[in-house]
Structure formats: structure tokens, C-alpha cells
Amino acid sequence: MKLEPALQQAHLIKRYKRFLADIRLPSGEVKTIHCPNTGSMRACLAPDSPCWYSVSASKTRKYPETWEIATTPDGFLAGINTHRANALVAELLAHKGVASLADYDSISAEVKYGAENSRIDFLLEAQGLPKCYVEVKNVTLHEGDGLGFFPDAVSSRGAKHLRELMAMVEQGHRAVLLFCVQHTGITRVAPADHIDPVYGTLLREAAAKGVEVLAYGAHLSAQEIRLLKPLPVLLA
Incomplete structure (x- = not known):
């Protein structure tokens, strides 16, 4: 599955309320994005770790960015978009x-x-x-x-x-x-x-x-x- 455009990188701050995550962009800006995973995400969450997100072209979405890939506490990549x-x-x-x-x-x-x-x-x-x-x-x-x-x-x-x-x-x-x-x-x-x-x-x-x-x-x-x-x- 080719990702076009390619995912953008940021750093994870935290995930909360199941469907939301805060990330820090390379510019330093903090942004709230959609978390498309309703599970526990056990062993997938490492604060201040690199993460990657996609951006929707939809004008009606409250949170156009979607979290796609996390870096786990042991340094692996996990695709968290179920x-x-x-x-x-x-x-x-x-x-x-x-x-x-x-x-x-x-x-x-x-x-x-x-x-x-x-x-x-x-x-x-x-x-x-x-x-x-x-x-x-x-x-x-x-x-x-x-x-x-x-x-x-x-x-x-x-x-x-x-x-x-x-x-x-x-x-x-x-x-x-x-x-x-x-x-x-x-x-x-x-x-x-x-x-x-x-x-x-x-x-x-x-x-x-x-x-x-x-x-x-x-x-x-x-x-x-x-x-x-x-x-x-x-x-x-």
C-alpha cells in the first residue's frame, strides 16, 4: 500500500480520550490529531517518541490529521491505525x-x-x-x-x-x-x-x-x- 502523500513525522506527547493524541511538530507547534485505535494500545505508547501521521483533504473533519505509526518503548514501529x-x-x-x-x-x-x-x-x-x-x-x-x-x-x-x-x-x-x-x-x-x-x-x-x-x-x-x-x- 503506497502512502501518497507520504506520512509526516512528529513526536508523540500523549494519547487520551481513546480517540485523540497530542503531537509536537518539528516546528515546535503542538497539535491534536485523531487516534484511529479504540484498543488499549498496550506497549505501543512511548512519550516523546517519533510518530507519523496522515492528513485528510476533507474540509469537514474536526481533526484532519490521523495518527498512523507509533514508535514503541523498545524502538520498533507499530501501525496503530486498525x-x-x-x-x-x-x-x-x-x-x-x-x-x-x-x-x-x-x-x-x-x-x-x-x-x-x-x-x-x-x-x-x-x-x-x-x-x-x-x-x-x-x-x-x-x-x-x-x-x-x-x-x-x-x-x-x-x-x-x-x-x-x-x-x-x-x-x-x-x-x-x-x-x-x-x-x-x-x-x-x-x-x-x-x-x-x-x-x-x-x-x-x-x-x-x-x-x-x-x-x-x-x-x-x-x-x-x-x-x-x-x-x-x-x-x-
């Missing part, structure tokens, strides 16, 4: 970047499905193949040694999505949970049992019942964000 995750995966799927899904030729986004009134991020279809339901989760929680975790807070919504994916497998379809890892320090992913043990248990159950669990790591820069390579998912 809205980018689906676009990154859409690009990956369109370019046949997931070998196990390369035979699908139709990609539909935000399709209603399931008994719990959900929307699947992507529905893949092809003649002669079972439908494939792909749910995307953004991963930015790193706690050292290259290990990334999901979720970074208790996630009842994430649990619901796992139940829906298991139901699709039971109906004879394929179901995929794809972790979009926007963090340059993460080399493998695991469920965050220490944060949400219910989610961890349900994820292992889903995998045992046939839900395919994948993870892809991202390259992050002011000019481009792109999913590059598969990462191992640790469920043992």
Missing part, C-alpha cells in the same frame, strides 16, 4: 499473496453472515471451491523476544467472531482468521492468555475444529505499508 488492516489484507489477497487462498478469484468485503448478526471482513469464492470466510485482526502487542499477542484487551467481539467462524466450518465452508501484524518487532504470534484467557481457549478450539489461523508481518515506513511474509502462530 482501519488499515483490512486494506492491507485486501491487497495481499488480490495479489495472491496467501498461497492457500490463491485459487479464489472473487473477493467480497463486509458481507453479512452468521447466527450472531456479524459481517465477515472478506468472503472468497471460486467455482468448484467451498466458500471461504476470512476474519482480520490487527496485532500490535509485543512483549519481547519477537512474540506478539492478540488481543491487547478483553475482546467479547473477537470471541463472537471465532464462534461464527467455527459455525461456517461446521456448515462445510472454509474459515480463516488472519492476524495482520503491523509491528516490526513481532516474528511470531500467540493468543494473549494473560489478558483474555477466554479468547485463548476459544481460539484453540476453533483451530482444532478446522478454522485456519494465519499471520502476516508488515513492512512499515512513511512511504508504504505492506504485508510481506507469513509468521508462525503458536497455539500449543
Whole structure:
């Protein structure tokens, strides 16, 4: 995903009220920008660290600038705009970047499905193949040694999505949970049992019942964000 224009750099002062962050521009000016991440952003916040933001051309936005990339306390880059995750995966799927899904030729986004009134991020279809339901989760929680975790807070919504994916497998379809890892320090992913043990248990159950669990790591820069390579998912 090419970022045009390129992201602009500043320094983070603080994040607050979930949707806001104060940054310091190179000129010294302090500006309030939109924070597009409703999660805890645990291990992503380092005061006075470099950060990068985009600027919207919309004349109606109260905060036209959007925080995109943070520098973590241990010096890595984290893509904190969760809205980018689906676009990154859409690009990956369109370019046949997931070998196990390369035979699908139709990609539909935000399709209603399931008994719990959900929307699947992507529905893949092809003649002669079972439908494939792909749910995307953004991963930015790193706690050292290259290990990334999901979720970074208790996630009842994430649990619901796992139940829906298991139901699709039971109906004879394929179901995929794809972790979009926007963090340059993460080399493998695991469920965050220490944060949400219910989610961890349900994820292992889903995998045992046939839900395919994948993870892809991202390259992050002011000019481009792109999913590059598969990462191992640790469920043992």
C-alpha cells in the first residue's frame, strides 16, 4: 500500500480520550490529531517518541490529521491505525499473496453472515471451491523476544467472531482468521492468555475444529505499508 502523500513525522506527547493524541511538530507547534485505535494500545505508547501521521483533504473533519505509526518503548514501529488492516489484507489477497487462498478469484468485503448478526471482513469464492470466510485482526502487542499477542484487551467481539467462524466450518465452508501484524518487532504470534484467557481457549478450539489461523508481518515506513511474509502462530 503506497502512502501518497507520504506520512509526516512528529513526536508523540500523549494519547487520551481513546480517540485523540497530542503531537509536537518539528516546528515546535503542538497539535491534536485523531487516534484511529479504540484498543488499549498496550506497549505501543512511548512519550516523546517519533510518530507519523496522515492528513485528510476533507474540509469537514474536526481533526484532519490521523495518527498512523507509533514508535514503541523498545524502538520498533507499530501501525496503530486498525482501519488499515483490512486494506492491507485486501491487497495481499488480490495479489495472491496467501498461497492457500490463491485459487479464489472473487473477493467480497463486509458481507453479512452468521447466527450472531456479524459481517465477515472478506468472503472468497471460486467455482468448484467451498466458500471461504476470512476474519482480520490487527496485532500490535509485543512483549519481547519477537512474540506478539492478540488481543491487547478483553475482546467479547473477537470471541463472537471465532464462534461464527467455527459455525461456517461446521456448515462445510472454509474459515480463516488472519492476524495482520503491523509491528516490526513481532516474528511470531500467540493468543494473549494473560489478558483474555477466554479468547485463548476459544481460539484453540476453533483451530482444532478446522478454522485456519494465519499471520502476516508488515513492512512499515512513511512511504508504504505492506504485508510481506507469513509468521508462525503458536497455539500449543
